[in-house]
Amino acid sequence: MSKKKLSKKGKRNRFLALSILVLLFLLLVFNLGRSFSKNDKKERHSMTTESSITSSSSTSTSTSTTKESAIDWRAPSQTKAYPTLQTGDWVLVSTKKQRVYVKRGEQVLYTMYCSTGTNDSPTPLGTYSVEAERGENFYNAASAEGANYWVSFKDHGIYLFHSVPVDQNGQYIESEAKHLGVTANSHGCVRLSVADAKWFYEHALYGMKVVIE
Known part of the structure; x- marks a missing residue:
């Protein structure tokens, strides 16, 4: 076989090897991108959940405070009239x-x-x-x-x-x-x-x- 034919075959092999390396690199970049995207979604979900819990806690505290401040300690406990007491009450x-x-x-x-x-x-x-x-x-x-x-x-x-x-x-x-x-x-x-x-x-x-x- 002539040197010319060997040279052409070597070039094809180098091109094929280079193509495979490029393909592997692109696959690696794609997988890394997907991994980062999943982690980012998890982090956002965690932050949303934490925010929801904090909001719920704040609402609970607010409700408790409202409950305490809603009682008028000077006034009758109910809006209806006091009863007329009888023996046995x-x-x-x-x-x-x-x-x-x-x-x-x-x-x-x-x-x-x-x-x-x-x-x-x-x-x-x-x-x-x-x-x-x-x-x-x-x-x-x-x-x-x-x-x-x-x-x-x-x-x-x-x-x-x-x-x-x-x-x-x-x-x-x-x-x-x-x-x-x-x-x-x-x-x-x-x-x-x-x-x-x-x-x-x-x-x-x-x-x-x-x-x-």
């Missing part, structure tokens, strides 16, 4: 729900927001009754708090229904009042809104059953 205090239910048998006549005792100073659970002691206001120097419209239900002046707390000047302590209906935050008494406490002070029947659970 009774009161159920739920320390879990932070609510006071005025009941006639099993019928709920009226529901009031409340704040009961903390874990360190709990409201005693059990069955009691409205006692004779009641008054328009008091102040306890030891706790630096007082209240208006109090009605005793245990130990004759120790455990009371009363309004949200006041300071030594008779001004309502708003930082304490905001816990009404939301958090157990008293020293053992049952705190009510100003309007609810006034109504209960004026209308609670002596001997009326009080169940705290």
Whole structure:
């Protein structure tokens, strides 16, 4: 075979080898591009999910704050009129729900927001009754708090229904009042809104059953 024919054959082989290398390089670039695209999509999905979680958390916090601020601790708990109490009506205090239910048998006549005792100073659970002691206001120097419209239900002046707390000047302590209906935050008494406490002070029947659970 002549040198000329060998030279042509060698050129074809080199061209073929070069073509294969170029093809392999293009395939490598294509695969790398797809890999980066998948990772980018995963990252975007992760960021979207994280953003969604953050947004959900913010909404939850906002809802919680709204729930707390929506309670008017000066006003009646419900828009309907207070009931006219009769002999046999009774009161159920739920320390879990932070609510006071005025009941006639099993019928709920009226529901009031409340704040009961903390874990360190709990409201005693059990069955009691409205006692004779009641008054328009008091102040306890030891706790630096007082209240208006109090009605005793245990130990004759120790455990009371009363309004949200006041300071030594008779001004309502708003930082304490905001816990009404939301958090157990008293020293053992049952705190009510100003309007609810006034109504209960004026209308609670002596001997009326009080169940705290």
